[in-house]
Amino acid sequence: MHKPKIYILDVTNRDGVQTSRICLSKLQKTMINIHLNDMGVAQSEFGFPVTRHETNYLNANLELLSSGGLSGINLSGWIRATSEDVKTAFKLVPTIKYLNLSISTSDQMIVHKFKGKLDHASVIKEMTEAVKLARQSGAESICVNAEDASRTNISYLIEFSQAARDIGADRIRYCDTLGCDTPFSIYDRIKILAKEVALPIEIHCHNDLGLVVANSVSGAKAAVDSGCDAYINTCVNGMGERAGNADLVSVILAIKYGHGLEEYALDERINLKKAWKTCKYASYAFGVPIPINQPGIGSNAFAHESGIHADGALKDRRNYELYDYEELGRGDPEIIETGRQITAGEYSGIKGFRNVYEKLEVEFHNEEEATKILELVRYANVHNQKPLVDDELKFIAKYPDIARKIFTMNP
Numbered sequence: 001m002h003k004p005k006i007y008i009l010d011v012t013n014r015d016g017v018q019t020s021r022i023c024l025s026k027l028q029k030t031m032i033n034i035h036l037n038d039m040g041v042a043q044s045e046f047g048f049p050v051t052r053h054e055t056n057y058l059n060a061n062l063e064l065l066s067s068g069g070l071s072g073i074n075l076s077g078w079i080r081a082t083s084e085d086v087k088t089a090f091k092l093v094p095t096i097k098y099l100n101l102s103i104s105t106s107d108q109m110i111v112h113k114f115k116g117k118l119d120h121a122s123v124i125k126e127m128t129e130a131v132k133l134a135r136q137s138g139a140e141s142i143c144v145n146a147e148d149a150s151r152t153n154i155s156y157l158i159e160f161s162q163a164a165r166d167i168g169a170d171r172i173r174y175c176d177t178l179g180c181d182t183p184f185s186i187y188d189r190i191k192i193l194a195k196e197v198a199l200p201i202e203i204h205c206h207n208d209l210g211l212v213v214a215n216s217v218s219g220a221k222a223a224v225d226s227g228c229d230a231y232i233n234t235c236v237n238g239m240g241e242r243a244g245n246a247d248l249v250s251v252i253l254a255i256k257y258g259h260g261l262e263e264y265a266l267d268e269r270i271n272l273k274k275a276w277k278t279c280k281y282a283s284y285a286f287g288v289p290i291p292i293n294q295p296g297i298g299s300n301a302f303a304h305e306s307g308i309h310a311d312g313a314l315k316d317r318r319n320y321e322l323y324d325y326e327e328l329g330r331g332d333p334e335i336i337e338t339g340r341q342i343t344a345g346e347y348s349g350i351k352g353f354r355n356v357y358e359k360l361e362v363e364f365h366n367e368e369e370a371t372k373i374l375e376l377v378r379y380a381n382v383h384n385q386k387p388l389v390d391d392e393l394k395f396i397a398k399y400p401d402i403a404r405k406i407f408t409m410n411p
Ligand SMILES: [Zn+2]
Pocket: 015, 177, 204, 206, 241
């Protein structure tokens, strides 16, 4: 018998980057995909296949996947559930295999967003036509997103989801778009939905009430209790629209260490050893500091000062620590250069560049190759507009042709 599992589907490169005031370059988005892959995340919603400035980045990352530069993770695009978007997506990104097709299902949005253009029946019609076309165009895995599912009449939500299933959708995404659910309401609704639809359920929550991780875990529990796989949507460091999405590391920690969840299977590929590195990189790339009290990753997450706590933690870490810092990839000293430093940037020359790569223990076959990589590093710096990190420099040297595509934009 199929034992349902909880998988992680990270949406940093979609919901995270569509957030006000923050953004990532295409190289930074690529590095996020690599970090998520290293953490054993099942899927990265890596962008918008109908958005022209994403095209080269998306195609280059699919190439990275097919050439083995990413292994294990699936890359999915987000589009509206319309035939027009499906056509454009496959025209611009022909090898895309995973798609999320999104349409609003609540009366609030059907009436006040579609303004009479669509009703209950035509929302289902648009969606089913889009799913059919996506399948014909080569999509291997299709998830249908019910936007504003938490404010959708439950019987209509079930009808909509069953129609998606009957036309061949592989999953349903329950979106708490406004963050109005509580762990109680989302549990009850997803329990019924999963039972009636019998498809894997994606749980997409927002933090407007500060309940995002609790809601996500509760929704996943409901799906599993109804015999369905669950895919929790996360963002690194809880980035995302308004108050943010579910924080990747917090969700994983909650499933691993939360009381009452011992029997719930988390995707065994998940590896928190890379969590520290991933979160630090995302913080640098977004330019958003990690709060000192962020679960697992904040600088206070394993700090003790008050007499009783410090004494207790020193006697036995289990007195005041729920999990080990080593599990999150913490504990190694970080070396900061305080003397002379040669850096590689947009105006670098070959000698300084060589010095930087020698320190990274990257060797070039000949002068020609070094010159080629130097040129790409210059462009990468123009592209990122901040100093490149070691992993970015190594990536460019290892995948120069893919890197070139990522930096290329033709407006
Ligand atoms: Zn969202």
